[in-house]
Amino acid sequence: MKWGKKSLMTLAAAALFVTAACSNNGGGAEPANNDGGAVKSNAILATLGEGNDNLKGKKIALIMQFNEGAFSAQYVAGVKEQVESLGGTLQVQAAGNNLADMASKLDAAVNGGFDGILTDHGTAEALEAGVKKAVEKGIPVVAFDANLQVPGVTVLQQSDEAMSKTLLEQMKADIGGKGNIVKVWVAGFAPMERRQISYKAFMDANPDIKEIAHFGTAEKPALDTQNQMEAILKQYPNKGDISAVWASWDEFAKGATRAIEQAGRTEIKVYGIDMSDEDLQMIQKENSPWVASIAVDPKDIGRVQARYLYQKLHGDETEAKVVLDAVLVKREALPKDKQINTTELGQYVEGWGKSEQGIADWMGRTDK
Template identity: 55%
Template sequence: MKPIGLILATLLLFVLAACTSEQDAVSEPEAKPEAKNTTTEAAAPASEVSSDIPKEVQKPIKIAAIMQASLGTFSSQYIQGVEDQVEKFGGSVQVYNADNDLAKMATHLETAINQEVDGILIDHGRADALEPGVKRAVEKGIPVVVFDSDINVPGVTVIDQDDYSLAWDTLKTLAQDLNGEGEIVYVWVGGFAPMERRNAIYEAFQERYPNIKEIAKFGTASANTALDTQTQMEAILKQYPNKGDIDAVFAPWDEFAKGATRAIEQAGREEIKVYGIDMSDEDLQMMQKENSPWVSSAATDPAEVGRVQVRFVYQKIAGEETPEIFSLDPHLVKQSDLPEETISMDALGKYVDDWGSSEAATSPWMEKLTEQETK
């Protein structure tokens, strides 16, 4: 009996040992996944943000913004939009102002190329001066986005404010207010792509409304465009001193509109109405002034123009497809739609539908890039 008992006891010990080992083998893996999951959850936010952003734009991007001229408040708010968008994306921007010298502008472009920036923005300028440099930039793999220029190079995106619509919206309003008949002054200067496009619509307008007569035409672009326009408009008012001699002024640039408005106000000739193009904080204040002759202006948000241009160049850097041509939708800002209290451009969207809310050139990763830079 003893041997049998011994055998049974030995077998029992083996069974207990196997059970204990089996429990250890089962309980060990349960603890390990718990620790692994905790670690993964803690690291997830950082990895998710970076993995959704194209690697090409995860480094600080260097942008060169080359301007034909920085004239007036439109230009300053445009640059503000460029700088704001680049900063939100964690990049840096160097602004070059050519002071309306196309040769100097071409030199700035060459400088930017030689510095091997990541992207180039061009504001105005003409193809005959800039296309060789733009082609060189593209050949070197530097993305280029152009605003308001006649440059036409494959792979380069050219954006504009839809100058044809801007001019027509303003001129149509002028014609309706005059009931298709009257005498007007035209303030204009050539040599700028947007001005040439706006003038093409003005010429069509003259054919469409033959009873609206142009009695005077002038204009210069300088460092003091608004002041020069004011002086020239004062001379026109002396030439046509009687009420009814002039019904309206078409000023397809806000610097022209500011100068014409001040001359009319100082002469006490508020019966003459001003119809402009472009908009800024200063323009809004002038339009909202009591009895202001400036009654309407077709415009896009200059800061939004700058932001859209930056977003396009970031899309190019990220390797995304972008259009060759893109026009931002303009809006008609009418004095009668504005509130009594003075407002700034930031509040204009409350009174003008869709103002400053363009979703153009947006990619899903841009929001994540902005969030990452904010953190």
């Protein structure tokens, strides 16, 4: 959800690629199952091991570039449940896609008596000064999806190049290695730039797959994609004119899917990156053109990030970069007789929602 040398507004909005919205307090309703009851999460949570009572009651700040959409809501929920499982409290501050405001909120957190700081998106230019100030004051920092290179800071990122490559290879297999495709992508965000590397290499290696159109914007991405895709479908009105859409962010996949459905062109396959409950509902819809998405469980992203922060609070040495493991979710793997959400997805897709990354030897653990 979520740019480089464009206007500040575009930079900020583009960072939305990771999508998603959460409440300001980082809370969120537990999803319900098909019988109306609460779904029991299959999450693995770290807890404090014996002899670590000094880590109880830590105040953690999460400084976000944006907090809009389902992905971010689930991400924040993951941070919150992991921090609380480790005995801490979380305060969420979101900057509404304003990088200057994000830098200001980070500076306030550094001076606000917090024991640890997490950041979500943003740019190195916006965050570096505040992060360096935090490190100088002995406040540990763990960032997600920002190209920070500050000694002592751990940066989490999704395996964007590998994710993109895996998704493209799935698309290739599904369309028989040839056909016309539409690319939806926007420049400027670190994750997007990494995904583009794999896309270019794939297209260079597969000359029978032709890109006939490309577009993308971070301003109202799902709606804009829908509008632009509708126009492209009119340019290419015949079945077989377009084989697939490669959407480098799930907000793009939503818009492309809606346009294709409304035009009755569901022979066109859609492939997306990232996953939320809303995405999963669209993928499960009968005859949906959205057939596959690759993602890290957004709750697991939050959990893993919080674990690395607590490693730092414990005095552990942590890596400068942590790459999160992604999972390919295909429509064919999902149940046909009921609709599920991402909390239940791990029952059908191996590896989803059960990440143990970041759990140190001194931590306990629990399966919720």
